[in-house]
Amino acid sequence: MQNRKAPGSRRMDRGARLALVLWMGMAACLAQAAPLKFRSANFKYVVDGKPIREVLRDFGASQGMVVAVAPEVEGSVVGKFDLTPRQFIDLLALSYGFVYYYNGAVLHVSASQGMHSTLVQLSYARVRQLRETLERMNVSEPRFPIVYDEIANTALVVGPQEYVDVIREISIQLEKRTRTGGRSVTRIFPLRYTRAADRPGTDGEVQPGIASLLQELYNKGGQGNSGAGASLLRSERSLSDRVAPALGSAQQESPVDTGSLALRRTFNIQPKPATAATTGGAPAGSGAGTSGFAPTAPAPLAGASEQEEREDESLPVILPDADGNNIVVRDLPERMPAYEALIASLDTQPRMIEIAVQIIDIDDSALREVGVDWNLSSRHLLGGSASSIATKATEGGLLTAIIGNSGQALLTRIAALEQQGQARISSQPRVATLNNIAAVMSSEKTFYVKVPGYQSSSLYNVSAGLDMKVTPTATREADGYRIRLEVRIDDGQVSTTETVDSLPTVSRSQIGTQAFVRQDESLLLAGHTVERTEERNSGVPLLQDLPVVGAAFRQKSVSRNRTERLFLVTPRVLD
Structure with a gap:
């Protein structure tokens, strides 16, 4: 009986030795930080023309883990292997152009061109808290590094769909915990030199006070109290405008409600048809092949109840106390230092x-x-x-x-x-x-x-x-x-x-x-x-x-x- 080798097996024969040498240079750092743990220290396996999906299931059974393989991962494996489990799975990923992610229960395997991207915008928590939470839970994967922006308070996540979903869910729960644990507080800021309330001018025009200036600055269009403020919306849009060209052409964005949960900017990356550039020996999780991604319109994240969203839409509340010449602010505690610094810079003694x-x-x-x-x-x-x-x-x-x-x-x-x-x-x-x-x-x-x-x-x-x-x-x-x-x-x-x-x-x-x-x-x-x-x-x-x-x-x-x-x-x- 004559055995036929699949195209994937011939590519395996040609590139196995070179891929193994390339992998050994980065194996040391990956083995320490990755959360994936194996049952045995060595994995011996002989195969001749077996589909890659069955090979991965055999590998998972030997290590006591469930393996979920995406339909896009195809090919046949031929060879004799005597490697560590980490070396074996990485060698297959390098040769067949797939990426994997282990969430603690299931080893997910998907095609490299199926990578997804999500831009997480935090309103209540800080990106420092998100980074510390992911490290403490041992969720962050060095093969899929997360890009943090401290100024815009955002995090860009790129990786398999399962990895992106986990980061997204943790972000939602962190936002809910921060919001419920730090409900709005009220502070009074006394003024010494400037006026809190509006006053009539000498020519009949109204001279705005500090309260009107703060309302114009933090509220949408300066009309009423419409949520987290136009400044957060501007920072969210500016960062997303910088990210979108790198990911592809996004569809026209619909207006964003500033009062909803600020985890809004999520890009669902859809894979394009595989090409030689995206399948030819791309390292696992290296980001190669992501140039073909095309983000669709952002989808809002769930996680905030309707009652919580209505309460958040009322913030901030800024009112003048004309009798005592004070500014009364009701907002989240973490935003109060910004109000204090801004009011102190405005309340200066005039000449x-x-x-x-x-x-x-x-x-x-x-x-x-x-x-x-x-x-x-x-x-x-x-x-x-x-x-x-x-x-x-x-x-x-x-x-x-x-x-x-x-x-x-x-x-x-x-x-x-x-x-x-x-x-x-x-x-x-x-x-x-x-x-x-x-x-x-x-x-x-x-x-x-x-x-x-x-x-x-x-x-x-x-x-x-x-x-x-x-x-x-x-x-x-x-x-x-x-x-x-x-x-x-x-x-x-x-x-x-x-x-x-x-x-x-x-x-x-x-x-x-x-x-x-x-x-x-x-x-x-x-x-x-x-x-x-x-x-x-x-x-x-x-x-x-x-x-x-x-x-x-x-x-x-x-x-x-x-x-x-x-x-x-x-x-x-x-x-």
Whole structure:
């Protein structure tokens, strides 16, 4: 009877000696760390054309273990073997391109192209706990190393389906134990310098407090409390985006619920048809042949009850205590140190900044005597001193200038013109504010207009005057403070000479600009022209009141005065 050798047996004859030599180099480290234990120290076996599935079952029977062989593992074995059990099983794996995994009860054998991959994302436990648990249970297999990411709190598992399932189940149980053992706690974080609750701003807008900032940071889209937070979702997606290209093209992912259990990112790797590249002598568990894997869409992991998921979706809860200026946080205990560090970094003492403003009215004809050439945009010397001026024309005819020495040289010139009646300082408000908080200076006049109605009359108020808002933002640099100024000026005047339906008119002008100045520098704003018209009646007493001839004894004169209004803004950081 003629014996025929299967293709697998011929490959066995050619590569057995070389495979055995390659295996001996790594046998020492594998034999110590692997959980697989054998009954005998030596295994002798003679076979001639027997299917590989039956050979593996014979090997399992001799070692007292159950062997489950996948249908994809095929071939015939021919040879005479006198090796240790570890050497025998590894030699077959190298020659026939399969991988094996022993879970303590069953030795699972599957084709190398049937490797699977799972990316485990932990929400409650840490990857350090997962690593320690796997080592303590003697589950981790050095032939299938697990890649841990401490920052994203993830673990990438690649190996046979049975090995991946065991790691996945342990991760679920670890998450459940950590979650039930560390239920949510409530802590109060007192604030010293910043505000916990939102507050109305000077311009009617709401200034967000620390509580709103934390809610925006940790909750989905800043709207309500929607679970573990957008930061965990972003880290989960970023790591998976890095892993997916290495595994293959994944299908389009459906939206992920941030409140569900965070062991979501699981890739079920399906084998492609075997090729020569994936079957030709790939080492067992070496990862060769995994380049043909194609991950499908991630499937959510089970393990969290519906009640637990609903409870987790309510975390974190962040509320402000306006009366005590505290932040109240309810979340898991392991997340509290992150809240404490973030709140401490936000609750810092702000700098105090003094804003001094000089409002100067100067005759248009005397403007050039101030010493500022508004037509130029270079730097100039003011009065021959070391004070420098940089000017710039902005939109709407507004002129700005940066003046050194706190504008003292300019104020000296204004004082000289004031003695000549060509200039005057109409107001000098001064106010201190916090860094990045608007300082408001307002001076207005209000009169009431009676408007008759059908059955009654109503009074409507009309206000006009100066309303100025300055927002400073100071940053420390190597050569001193650099201050950003946001200036908004609303200047209105009530005209007594121009009326509409016997009512006075109100003229308004607005100025808005931003600039950077250093300590001991001033921002000079110009381009706001004010025209005043004055009427004077003079005459001879008694005679000017006579009828007909009285006009010869009285005189009416109209004078028009055009002045330029300057705003000199000087910030100073109060250390």
